[in-house]
Amino acid sequence: MFRLDAVSYRLPAKTLLHPIDLTIDHGQVVGLIGHNGSGKSTLLKLLARQLTPSAGRIILEDKDLHRWGDRPLARQIAYLPQQPPATDGLTAMELISFGRYPWHGALGRFSWEDQQQVEKAMALTDTEAFANRGVDELSGGERQRVWLAMLLAQNARFLLLDEPTSALDVAHQVEVLSLVRKLGKELNMGVVVVLHDINMAAAYCDHLVALHSGRLLTEGAPEQLMNRDTLEDIYGIPMSILPHPHNHGGRIAVV
Amino acid sequence: MSLAPLRQTTGRRLALLTMALLATGLLLSPATSPDNLARLPGALILSASASFEQAVLHFTLLPRLTVALLTGAALGFAGTLVQQVLRNPLAAPTTLGVAAGAQLVLGLVMLLAPSLLVWRTAWAMAGGLAALGLVLLMGARRGFDPLTLTLCGLIVSLYLGAINTVILLFNQEQLAGLFIWGAGELSQNDWRSTLALLPRLLVAGALILALWRPLQALDLGTEGVRSLGLSPGITRALALVLAVYLTALTVSHVGVVGFIGLAAPALVRLLGARTLRQRLLASALTGALLCLVADGMAQQLTLAFGHLLFPTGAATALIGGPVLLWVLTRNRTISTPPSGPTAMAPARRGFPVSGMLLLGLVGLGSLAITLSLGPTWEGWRWTPLNGETALLAMRLPRMTTALMAGGLLAGAGVIVQRLTRNPMASPELLGISTGAAMGMVLLVLTIGTGSRILQIMAGGLGGTLVLLGLLLLSRRSGFSPQRLLLGGIALSALLDAGIRMVLAMGDAQAVALLNWLAGSTWLSGQTDALALAVVTPVLALLALLATRWLDLLPLGETAARSLGLPLAPARLALLLLAALMTAAATLVVGPLSFVGLMAPHLARLLGYQRALPQLLAAFVIGSLLMLWADWLARTLVYPYELPAGLVATLIGGGYFLIRMARMPAPR
Numbered sequence: 066m067f068r069l070d071a072v073s074y075r076l077p078a079k080t081l082l083h084p085i086d087l088t089i090d091h092g093q094v095v096g097l098i099g100h101n102g103s104g105k106s107t108l109l110k111l112l113a114r115q116l117t118p119s120a121g122r123i124i125l126e127d128k129d130l131h132r133w134g135d136r137p138l139a140r141q142i143a144y145l146p147q148q149p150p151a152t153d154g155l156t157a158m159e160l161i162s163f164g165r166y167p168w169h170g171a172l173g174r175f176s177w178e179d180q181q182q183v184e185k186a187m188a189l190t191d192t193e194a195f196a197n198r199g200v201d202e203l204s205g206g207e208r209q210r211v212w213l214a215m216l217l218a219q220n221a222r223f224l225l226l227d228e229p230t231s232a233l234d235v236a237h238q239v240e241v242l243s244l245v246r247k248l249g250k251e252l253n254m255g256v257v258v259v260l261h262d263i264n265m266a267a268a269y270c271d272h273l274v275a276l277h278s279g280r281l282l283t284e285g286a287p288e289q290l291m292n293r294d295t296l297e298d299i300y301g302i303p304m305s306i307l308p309h310p311h312n313h314g315g316r317i318a319v320v
Numbered sequence: 321m322s323l324a325p326l327r328q329t330t331g332r333r334l335a336l337l338t339m340a341l342l343a344t345g346l347l348l349s350p351a352t353s354p355d356n357l358a359r360l361p362g363a364l365i366l367s368a369s370a371s372f373e374q375a376v377l378h379f380t381l382l383p384r385l386t387v388a389l390l391t392g393a394a395l396g397f398a399g400t401l402v403q404q405v406l407r408n409p410l411a412a413p414t415t416l417g418v419a420a421g422a423q424l425v426l427g428l429v430m431l432l433a434p435s436l437l438v439w440r441t442a443w444a445m446a447g448g449l450a451a452l453g454l455v456l457l458m459g460a461r462r463g464f465d466p467l468t469l470t471l472c473g474l475i476v477s478l479y480l481g482a483i484n485t486v487i488l489l490f491n492q493e494q495l496a497g498l499f500i501w502g503a504g505e506l507s508q509n510d511w512r513s514t515l516a517l518l519p520r521l522l523v524a525g526a527l528i529l530a531l532w533r534p535l536q537a538l539d540l541g542t543e544g545v546r547s548l549g550l551s552p553g554i555t556r557a558l559a560l561v562l563a564v565y566l567t568a569l570t571v572s573h574v575g576v577v578g579f580i581g582l583a584a585p586a587l588v589r590l591l592g593a594r595t596l597r598q599r600l601l602a603s604a605l606t607g608a609l610l611c612l613v614a615d616g617m618a619q620q621l622t623l624a625f626g627h628l629l630f631p632t633g634a635a636t637a638l639i640g641g642p643v644l645l646w647v648l649t650r651n652r653t654i655s656t657p658p659s660g661p662t663a664m665a666p667a668r669r670g671f672p673v674s675g676m677l678l679l680g681l682v683g684l685g686s687l688a689i690t691l692s693l694g695p696t697w698e699g700w701r702w703t704p705l706n707g708e709t710a711l712l713a714m715r716l717p718r719m720t721t722a723l724m725a726g727g728l729l730a731g732a733g734v735i736v737q738r739l740t741r742n743p744m745a746s747p748e749l750l751g752i753s754t755g756a757a758m759g760m761v762l763l764v765l766t767i768g769t770g771s772r773i774l775q776i777m778a779g780g781l782g783g784t785l786v787l788l789g790l791l792l793l794s795r796r797s798g799f800s801p802q803r804l805l806l807g808g809i810a811l812s813a814l815l816d817a818g819i820r821m822v823l824a825m826g827d828a829q830a831v832a833l834l835n836w837l838a839g840s841t842w843l844s845g846q847t848d849a850l851a852l853a854v855v856t857p858v859l860a861l862l863a864l865l866a867t868r869w870l871d872l873l874p875l876g877e878t879a880a881r882s883l884g885l886p887l888a889p890a891r892l893a894l895l896l897l898a899a900l901m902t903a904a905a906t907l908v909v910g911p912l913s914f915v916g917l918m919a920p921h922l923a924r925l926l927g928y929q930r931a932l933p934q935l936l937a938a939f940v941i942g943s944l945l946m947l948w949a950d951w952l953a954r955t956l957v958y959p960y961e962l963p964a965g966l967v968a969t970l971i972g973g974g975y976f977l978i979r980m981a982r983m984p985a986p987r
Contacts, residue, residue, distance in 0.1 A: 114881075135885065138884060139883050139884025146882075155929065155930070166868060167883060
């Protein structure tokens with residue numbers, strides 16, 4: 066469980082995140098939503114320990130985040146940045162195997178267990194077909210799935226995903242998000258995902274956290290947030306809410 | 321975010337640096353000493369009644385001042401341009417082989433037809449442009465892709481440099497002047513160079529500024545440039561031609577003034593200049609002033625020591641190095657340069673078992689041949705067949721040394737390139753070789769040649785001091801590769817300047833040093849060989865243990881950290897390992913630039929992409945390269961010898977260029 070206690074992040078000239086309190090549990094898919102520059106990615110990077118909070122405490126499983134060892138932490142948290150780095154000639158399989166580093170470490174043997182996890186991750190993300198192709202040669206969507214597979218191979222307790230669907234077409238967006246949701250439920254993982262598309266967020270997340278200008282605006286179940294006033298507060302433009310034509314109880318927002 | 325205050329501080333910092341440099345330059349330069357300032361009015365336009373001092377001011381001091389400013393400005397422009405095109409903060413105009421080409425042509429003319437030397441400027445220009453032509457020819461097939469250009473430029477540069485050194489070794493007396501020219505010599509006796517440089521600099525500068533928009537677009541990468549309706553290939557080629565023209569211009573008039581083209585753009589970037597136009601203008605200004613200060617210092621040193629001629633090119637590093645180091649320690653944030661080019665993707669192989677076997681067999685064969693075959697006074701002989709064990713005993717130590725040193729440097733190269741994510745990085749950029757060299761040079765200058773043990777101790781001490789300096793410098797940033805490289809370069813340039821100055825003083829000991837600097841194996845005796853044979857397997861094993869880190873580090877900080885890699889400790893450990901490997905090899909055979917830089921690339925060209933196979937292949941390639949280089953070095957000109965390092969550059973460079981030329985154009 067993640068617990069944020071008045072966590073904030075400041076640059077010399079600007080505060081990117083004002084003090085924020087938040088709790089994120091296992092088995093939950095939490096969507097971070099908000100306008101561009103609202104602090105979503107900053108919050109995610111703080112959770113992933115890519116940034117250190119300027120003030121406040123982040124507590125993971127009753128232990129201060131900064132007191133976790135590097136590899137133990139990587140066994141708890143897998144993080145996918147908004148722009149995955151260039152991979153310089155690696156094949157998909159090789160990249161996915163890197164996800165096992167937190168488990169075998171610098172010197173440990175790449176065990177049967179490691180191999181199983183890699184194969185499972187590839188099966189779940191449907192990436193076996195390009196196992197031996199260079200990651201740089203893949204299409205944007207394929208590459209995103211390979212990175213996701215690497216995260217799954219990491220077999221962490223929390224997945225932190227920064228706009229994992231931005232490079233994907235609608236079919237793959239649905240595929241990736243339902244996969245993430247399914248894994249979250251089956252493996253009792255906590256998933257924190259930054260999403261731009263409010264409808265996708267509402268459909269696949271259990272809980273939405275809305276940020277505005279670096280402040281926590283509101284949080285709650287999608288049904289609670291999916292109304293005119295709240296959405297206008299979040300995005301700054303008026304939106305209409307319609308009942309979902311097929312999905313009973315669901316709502317969609319249109320501009 | 322509010323950008324206005326940011327820009328203001330950048331402007332203020334640049335202004336501060338400019339003022340400081342200008343004041344120092346004017347203070348140091350003899351042309352602007354108080355006495356000479358009083359004479360200035362009469363000296364500007366010389367009348368019949370002018371004094372002798374005024375004539376001196378008019379004909380030598382003032383033109384020297386303007387030439388220094390113009391040279392620096394031209395190099396600042398050229399450096400920024402080259403770094404922009406090659407997308408690498410380590411690139412410099414000399415990366416493309418300009419200086420080496422010019423020096424080669426000048427050397428040949430000096431030897432073959434000294435009477436034609438009256439057109440010195442034209443020869444140098446021709447040599448420089450020919451070298452660039454070669455690089456562009458290689459790059460054209462691959463759309464002037466930055467990485468291809470960079471590697472080809474480095475090879476051409478090293479290759480021509482090796483030929484230069486060979487020629488120099490065999491014609492020391494005739495070419496002594498080239499030493500001084502090679503270190504940059506600005507003395508003038510009329511206004512001709514100024515009048516030649518000024519209009520050309522203005523025209524080229526104007527052209528470059530006109531091109532700044534398309535050039536800025538190169539930040540977007542090949543696709544981005546193309547989508548803006550520009551041809552990336554033509555833009556790059558055009559920019560390089562302009563940059564090299566400017567460099568060749570300065571080289572032909574004043575010789576090789578090396579460091580400014582690298583330091584000025586780096587300084588300007590560290591101080592926060594962002595857009596290309598800012599960087600171009602600011603680095604031209606900074607370059608001009610750096611050169612002014614350096615030249616002032618060179619003149620003061622020459623005056624102070626009387627009989628010695630201090631070349632300005634060497635002094636540029638003495639000035640630029642500390643300035644760069646100072647800025648590096650002051651600035652916490654580095655505006656990151658456009659990300660370097662990533663790999664060329666040749667045909668991949670899986671885990672290269674069969675390839676490794678083949679390499680192993682070639683290795684064994686090579687060992688047998690190089691050990692037993694060789695020229696003797698009675699012609700070529702297969703020694704073991706004659707039972708001449710004495711010869712074997714003589715050959716074995718140096719062969720062992722060659723094998724081990726080659727492997728060590730190649731391994732260090734793989735580590736450094738992966739650690740810094742820069743394909744131009746090589747072990748010497750850590751400054752350890754240069755530190756060792758400086759230690760030896762100081763020993764030779766103070767005590768004399770000294771015993772072998774003494775030499776190794778001096779070298780070891782020099783290398784250790786440099787490494788400590790580098791570690792201190794980059795400790796606060798968690799050993800960030802960017803800082804490490806720039807710091808290493810600054811330190812290397814600083815020490816290199818010292819070495820070149822010693823060489824320019826040119827006595828007999830300089831030649832012995834030159835041999836060591838070119839990487840010679842013949843000095844190595846049994847003790848050296850034994851020591852290396854013990855140390856190498858240990859270091860190699862440590863490197864092999866680190867392959868997981870080496871696999872992850874090229875993915876960048878974020879990915880490596882989120883996978884649980886202990887970033888700072890891992891970097892520190894790898895840095896120390898690379899340093900030890902470099903030091904062990906350098907102390908025995910001298911700094912071999914080629915092996916550490918190119919063996920990792922050769923391994924990649926053969927299809928070994930991951931850390932473990934790349935490391936293994938590089939070990940073997942580096943060892944074999946040095947083995948054959950050593951063999952050729954002692955057989956080619958028997959009974960004389962060549963430095964094996966040079967021969968390694970000649971074979972390895974040739975092979976690399978052929979491979980590059982055959983590689984398919986990118987999709």
